[in-house]
Amino acid sequence: MYTIKTLNNIAPAGLAKLGPAQFKVDNEADTPQGILVRSAKMHEMQLPESLLAIGRAGAGVNNIPVEKCSEAGVVVFNTPGANAGGVAELTIGGLVLASRNLLPAMEWAQGLAGEGDAVPALVEKGKSQFVGPELAGKKLGVVGLGAIGVKVANAAVHLGMEVFGYDPYISVQAAWNLSRGVRHSVSLTELVAQCDYITLHLPANAQTKGFMNAGVFRACKPGLRLLNFARGELVNNADLLAALAEGQLAAYVTDFPAAELLGVPGVTCIPHLGASTPESEENCAVMAASQLADYLLNGNIVNSVNMPEVVQARAAGKRVCVIHKNEPGLISAITAVITQSKLNIENMVNKSKKEMAYTMLDVTGGMDAALADQLAAIPSVIRVRVL
Numbered sequence: 001m002y003t004i005k006t007l008n009n010i011a012p013a014g015l016a017k018l019g020p021a022q023f024k025v026d027n028e029a030d031t032p033q034g035i036l037v038r039s040a041k042m043h044e045m046q047l048p049e050s051l052l053a054i055g056r057a058g059a060g061v062n063n064i065p066v067e068k069c070s071e072a073g074v075v076v077f078n079t080p081g082a083n084a085g086g087v088a089e090l091t092i093g094g095l096v097l098a099s100r101n102l103l104p105a106m107e108w109a110q111g112l113a114g115e116g117d118a119v120p121a122l123v124e125k126g127k128s129q130f131v132g133p134e135l136a137g138k139k140l141g142v143v144g145l146g147a148i149g150v151k152v153a154n155a156a157v158h159l160g161m162e163v164f165g166y167d168p169y170i171s172v173q174a175a176w177n178l179s180r181g182v183r184h185s186v187s188l189t190e191l192v193a194q195c196d197y198i199t200l201h202l203p204a205n206a207q208t209k210g211f212m213n214a215g216v217f218r219a220c221k222p223g224l225r226l227l228n229f230a231r232g233e234l235v236n237n238a239d240l241l242a243a244l245a246e247g248q249l250a251a252y253v254t255d256f257p258a259a260e261l262l263g264v265p266g267v268t269c270i271p272h273l274g275a276s277t278p279e280s281e282e283n284c285a286v287m288a289a290s291q292l293a294d295y296l297l298n299g300n301i302v303n304s305v306n307m308p309e310v311v312q313a314r315a316a317g318k319r320v321c322v323i324h325k326n327e328p329g330l331i332s333a334i335t336a337v338i339t340q341s342k343l344n345i346e347n348m349v350n351k352s353k354k355e356m357a358y359t360m361l362d363v364t365g366g367m368d369a370a371l372a373d374q375l376a377a378i379p380s381v382i383r384v385r386v387l
Contacts, residue, residue, distance in 0.1 A: 002296050003029045003050075008038035010057060014285025017293055034292045036285075039063055047072055052385070053295050055288035058083065058275065060203075060231070061305050070306045070356055073323040073383025077291045077304050081147030082283040083275035088151035090274050091199055091229045094253040095135055095156070098197065098225040103268050105130035133196075136160030141195035143188065144202030144230065145170045150177050152199055157181040166191045167202075192220045197227065204231035212236060217243040225251040229274050232256030299360050299387055308351035310358050315346040317364035319387040320371070325380035326357040333378045334359055341368050 004018055004025050014036070015025060026032070031050035035042075038057045043065050053075040054064060061078050069076050097103060108126065112119050138161055142153045145167035156163045157179045165178065166185040185191040188211075192198060198220075202208055212226070213236040226249060228235055235252075237260050243249040244266045254261065257269035275284070287303075294300045299321035300311045307323065320338070324330050331350050338345060343365040350359040367386070368374075375384045 002033040003031070004034040004036060004292070005029050005032035006036045007040035007042070008036075008057075010036045010038070010289070011282045011285035013282045014057065014287075014289040017286060017289040019293075022297065023293065034296055036288055036292065037064070038284075047074060052383075053077065053292050055079075055292035057281070057284035057288040062204075066306050071382070075295055075301060075304050075323075076306045077288060077295070077302075079284045079287040079291075080303060082287045083277075083280035084147040084151055085283075086277040086280035087148045087229055087274040088155065090255070090270070091148070091152045091201075091227060092155055092159075094227045094229060094255075094268075094270070095140070095197060095199070095225075097268050098227060098251040098253045099135055099138075100132040101130040104265075135197075138162070138196040139164065139194055141166065141185065141191040141198040142182070143167070143191065143198060143200050145174050145178060146201060147174070148229075149199075149201035150174050152201065153182045154179045161197075164191055164195060188216065189219055192216060192224070194221060195224070196221065197225045199227040200230045200234050202230055202234070204233040209233045210236040212240070214239040214242065217248050220248060222248055223250045224248070226253070228252070228254040228256065232258060237261060297387070299385065301358060304353075306353070307356055308353040308358050310349055310351050310360055312347055312349050312360055312362070315362035315364075317344075317346060317362055318367055320361045320363055320375070321385040321387065322359045322361075322375055322381060323383040324357050324359065324378075325382070326352040326355050327380050330357065330378070330380060331359060334361075334375060334381075337371070337374050337378070338363060341371055341374070342366065343371075 002023050004023050005027055018025060031048050033050055033052045035054045041063050051074050056064060056078045059078050059080050061076060064076055066076050112122055115122055136159060140156045140161045140163050142149050142165045145165050153163050153165055163182045164185045165182045166188055212234055217239060237258055240252055251266050253268045255270045255272050255274050257271060261267050261269055291302050298314060299319050301307050301309055302311060322334055343363040345361055345363055347362040372384045372386050375381060
């Protein structure tokens with residue numbers, strides 16, 4: 001039986017994926033084999049030697065010490081796309097907010113409290129200051145065509161917008177789901193030069209942090225309305241504020257408030273509500289728990305941020321799972337130990353992800369209890385499991 005510890009409230013539907021015959025949820029456990037987490041910070045947490053995997057109920061993993069996990073052979077899962085519906089819907093709402101000046105208009109309307117019967121006349125007199133364009137017929141650029149970006153692009157097509165997409169790493173699955181009405185842009189420069197609205201849907205990493213900066217803003221079509229429901233770090237806020245002051249940008253709607261953005265005309269800050277729906281929380285919990293369970297029980301890896309994706313139907317006999325460095329000679333060293341133990345390899349798969357690799361073998365024959373120790377003794381092998 002595997003012990004699972006949760007570091008945040010995980011939706012009951014997710015915990016239901018952990019059958020009581022195989023899993024025990026114990027939030028006080030000192031030696032769990034699995035952890036389910038939402039936003040709890042784990043960087044200062046001492047990872048127990050028993051820990052095999054972490055399931056993050058969400059897409060971002062900046063609260064998890066991924067590099068330390070890789071060194072210890074701990075698989076880190078996330079749940080890309082599980083909250084896509086909630087974030088995509090809020091993004092469409094953000095388009096309307098950016099276009100129709102709804103937030104300042106509503107704040108102004110609330111200021112009419114106490115005017116009594118004069119309110120209707122004051123409304124008609126003052127509403128012209130909040131006039132904003134319709135979305136239909138305008139050009140929208142979607143940067144990042146993952147699960148969320150595709151949903152936003154497709155919805156915008158149905159709203160009558162002319163949609164352009166930019167993603168040099170688009171997956172085959174995303175391409176299949178993308179509306180034929182979305183036009184492909186070959187570069188970010190081409191996209192920003194022609195679009196009236198741009199929405200960001202890509203991860204924050206060394207290549208993307210601060211990529212929306214002064215240089216990009218100068219290349220934008222004047223009056224651009226920018227939306228960011230992906231990660232706050234994607235935008236250089238100082239450059240953004242300068243572009244707003246100069247009139248190069250007309251509006252910025254973000255799900256990631258920062259001190260320097262609050263109270264600035266043209267900036268609408270939403271308190272990180274993208275995935276804050278019951279449906280998103282449930283979907284994330286179910287996906288995280290399912291992936292964690294499949295790895296613990298079967299060794300399969302799907303949606304890991306630090307290990308390659310490896311999925312294989314189980315054959316007869318035992319399954320041997322080896323996490324190791326992506327170095328020459330490791331596969332032959334692993335198979336040599338297996339054959340010397342007089343085991344027959346029924347199925348084998350090996351994949352790598354940057355410096356990490358994973359080899360999974362289904363073997364038959366007389367299993368030696370010392371097999372795992374022999375494999376673990378191979379240089380650059382990090383963790384061995386026999387299921």
